[in-house]
Amino acid sequence: MKEKVYVLDASGIIGGFISSKNRNVTTNGVISEIKDFKSQMTLESALREKKLIIKEPDSDSLDQVQTAIKNSGDILRLSEVDKQLVALAITLKSGFNPVVVTDDYSIQNILEILQIPYRSVLTEGINEVYGWIKICRGCRKKYSPSYPADECEICGSTVYRKRIKK
Ligand SMILES: [Zn+2]
Structure with a gap:
C-alpha cells in the first residue's frame, strides 16, 4: 500500500x-x-x-x-x-x-x-476520507471508480458513481 x-x-x-x-x-x-x-x-x-x-x-x-x-x-x-x-x-x-x-x-x-x-479541515474526524465506487442501478454490482463504461456489463443498466467513506 x-x-x-x-x-x-x-x-x-x-x-x-x-x-x-x-x-x-x-x-x-x-x-x-x-x-x-x-x-x-x-x-x-x-x-x-x-x-x-x-x-x-x-x-x-x-x-x-x-x-x-x-x-x-x-x-x-x-x-x-x-x-x-x-x-x-x-x-x-x-x-x-x-x-x-x-x-x-x-x-x-x-x-x-x-x-x-x-x-475538509474543520468538520470531520481525521479518519473520514472519502473515495468513490461505481454501482449499477439495476443489479447493484459494484465496480472500481476507474470502470470506463456507463453501462453495467452484467445487466446493461446505468452505472453511477457513489461517494464512500474509506
Ligand atoms: Zn447491472
Whole structure:
C-alpha cells in the first residue's frame, strides 16, 4: 500500500491541520496566501521541523486539471493556486496515496471529478476520507471508480458513481 500524504490548501494550514502521523505537502502558491501572523508561525515551525514539505506539480498534471475544468464547462472557479494544488495531488499519485485537505467547495468539486480523495479541515474526524465506487442501478454490482463504461456489463443498466467513506 502506498504511503498516505496530506496535500494542504490555505484553509488546511490556517485551520491548523498539519498531521504528525503522515507527511504534509503544499505548494509555494499556497504558502504565499498565508497572511495572518498565527498561521505564519505555525507554517514556519512545520517547515523547519520538516513536517510540511513544499513541492510543485509537474506540467502533465496541470494539463489534466485544465482539461477537467474545460470538460466541466468551466463552471468551476479556481485560482491558479487552486489549480496548482490539485495538480500536485495528481503528481503525487504515482508514489503516494494523496488526500487533499480543503474546505473550498470548488476545489472539492474538481477533486470529485478527478476522483482524488479529500477531507475538509474543520468538520470531520481525521479518519473520514472519502473515495468513490461505481454501482449499477439495476443489479447493484459494484465496480472500481476507474470502470470506463456507463453501462453495467452484467445487466446493461446505468452505472453511477457513489461517494464512500474509506
Ligand atoms: Zn447491472
